[in-house]
Amino acid sequence: MKSITTLDLQYAHRFYGFKGEAQYLHGHTGILTLEVEDTVNMGVNMVFPCNEIKKTAWEVLQNFDHALVLREDDPLLPAILSVYEKQGIKNGAPTNKQKGPAFKTDFATAYPECRLVVTKESMTVEGMIKIVYDLLKDKLNIVKFTFTSGVNGATEEYKAHKERARCPLCGIMLNENGVCPKCGYRA
Ligand SMILES: [Zn+2]
Ligand SMILES: [Zn+2]
Numbered sequence: 001m002k003s004i005t006t007l008d009l010q011y012a013h014r015f016y017g018f019k020g021e022a023q024y025l026h027g028h029t030g031i032l033t034l035e036v037e038d039t040v041n042m043g044v045n046m047v048f049p050c051n052e053i054k055k056t057a058w059e060v061l062q063n064f065d066h067a068l069v070l071r072e073d074d075p076l077l078p079a080i081l082s083v084y085e086k087q088g089i090k091n092g093a094p095t096n097k098q099k100g101p102a103f104k105t106d107f108a109t110a111y112p113e114c115r116l117v118v119t120k121e122s123m124t125v126e127g128m129i130k131i132v133y134d135l136l137k138d139k140l141n142i143v144k145f146t147f148t149s150g151v152n153g154a155t156e157e158y159k160a161h162k163e164r165a166r167c168p169l170c171g172i173m174l175n176e177n178g179v180c181p182k183c184g185y186r187a
Helices: 050-064 076-087 125-136
Strands: 002-013 026-037 067-071 108-111 116-119 142-149 152-157
Touching: 002 050, 026 050, 026 125, 050 067, 050 108, 050 125, 067 076, 076 116, 125 142, 125 152
Parallel strands: 002 067, 067 116
Antiparallel strands: 002 026, 026 142, 108 116, 142 152
16 A cells, blocks of 8 residues: 655746746645555554655755755856855755755755755756655655656656565654654564
8 A cells, every 4th residue: 555645835037048938937835755664563553654755855945945956067157156155045044944964966966055956957846856765765665756847757666675664653664773763662
């Protein structure tokens, strides 16, 4: 069975070098649907609690929310950073609180202090799925991602990992020592 949850992200981007309106900076509400598959955990009668899927995903994905996403070769990147620098907000601001841990993968680097994500490829809906799967594949048993942004959408399916041990009391994944990181249950 699958547990399914969604989260939404407000972001700005553009497709540098693209011959169309999208070469201009613009914004979206993107909706990411995550599908996690496993057996039903008899203790809680769930595959995985959706609020926990959301929490795990949001930890990294909040770096894309109210963020600017630009490709690494986009000349807007140094231009914007220089404005942020002059304004004194490049390395953070007291009101910039919603930050996940900085990350760097083959596909993207997050700079939470200035709400910027620099990507290797243009951040299309397809590109976003590649970035996000890479960030979350080891944390959740993801079998499908769907990302929509306005009228654009993309979806990708993945092979499920083998069954993972979950806490019979709160449903979240046990750590490598067989202990529930939330309630302390031991297998
Ligand atoms: Zn767009
Ligand atoms: Zn537990």
